[in-house]
Amino acid sequence: MSSLKEKNRRILVVDDEVDVLEFMRIYLETMEWEVTAVSTVAEAFEELAKNPYFLVITDIAMPEMDGYEFVSAIKEQGYQCRFALMTGFGYNPKHTLIKIDKTVKYPCLFKPFNREKVTEAVNEAYELYHEDVGDI
């Protein structure tokens, strides 16, 4: 079975730290994902309006809004992508874990990245996205 959505290999990465974006872009591109990396929430919404993404990987601590608010805002606008969150160990880890566990339910990637975890989260999101979409 094939559908247009099954061919969606686009990942949007959002982080206010440019070196993180660059690492993620290079790392994911070597695994043949199509990656767009942006450093602001505003740019991220522009990208979402242009192309469908199966996965948005977002930083939690960002200046405009935090990753949870960002995920909620994307969902409110009706985009059907999957999500993964990124955070540094220094970012209030207990609070972060509680929120993720109770409200967000998405994989969280801790910086500095364990590459295996990134791969695992992306592959899982890819499968779930296509499961949700089903056959057209």
Ligand SMILES: [Mg+2]
């Ligand atoms: Mg940040």
